[in-house]
Amino acid sequence: MCGGSMKTIMIVDDNEELRFIFRRILQEHYDVMEAGTGLEAIRVFQEHKPDLTLMDIVMPKMNGIEATREIIKISPEARIIAITAHSKGIQDIQDAGALFVKHKPIRKNDLLELVKIVLEAAKLLT
Numbered sequence: 001m002c003g004g005s006m007k008t009i010m011i012v013d014d015n016e017e018l019r020f021i022f023r024r025i026l027q028e029h030y031d032v033m034e035a036g037t038g039l040e041a042i043r044v045f046q047e048h049k050p051d052l053t054l055m056d057i058v059m060p061k062m063n064g065i066e067a068t069r070e071i072i073k074i075s076p077e078a079r080i081i082a083i084t085a086h087s088k089g090i091q092d093i094q095d096a097g098a099l100f101v102k103h104k105p106i107r108k109n110d111l112l113e114l115v116k117i118v119l120e121a122a123k124l125l126t
Helices: 016-026 038-048 064-074 090-096 108-125
Strands: 008-012 031-035 052-055 080-084 100-103
Touching (some): 008 016, 008 038, 016 031, 038 052, 038 064, 052 064, 052 108, 064 080, 064 090, 080 090, 080 108
Parallel strands (some): 008 031, 080 100
16 A cells, blocks of 8 residues: 555455456556455455445355445445446345445446545545
8 A cells, every 4th residue: 555545445256357357447546455255355354444345246155245234234334336247136235235336347437436436425424
């Protein structure tokens, strides 16, 4: 992290290629960490408390809905954006605590703008 001032983002997706693409987009502006499953996301969240989590919904072992619920239990102020290719589970992940749901594919500028808006809004609320 650059002097502790860089915001942290966790990318949670079972698709390694997509995590790589998101990392490439975000790492110029943020400190980025990754998780490939919902269970790994909970562990990484507990260890690092990222400022924002980008959460896939459909994943093996533990889906994004369950992982979001668990992360919100750990930290009710956690900021989670669901990013999914599916329409199933959208209401469930919002009910679990996701602030927004975006559909894949997501354009680079849209991703950067959404992340910036959520992090700036969080700054205003703290």
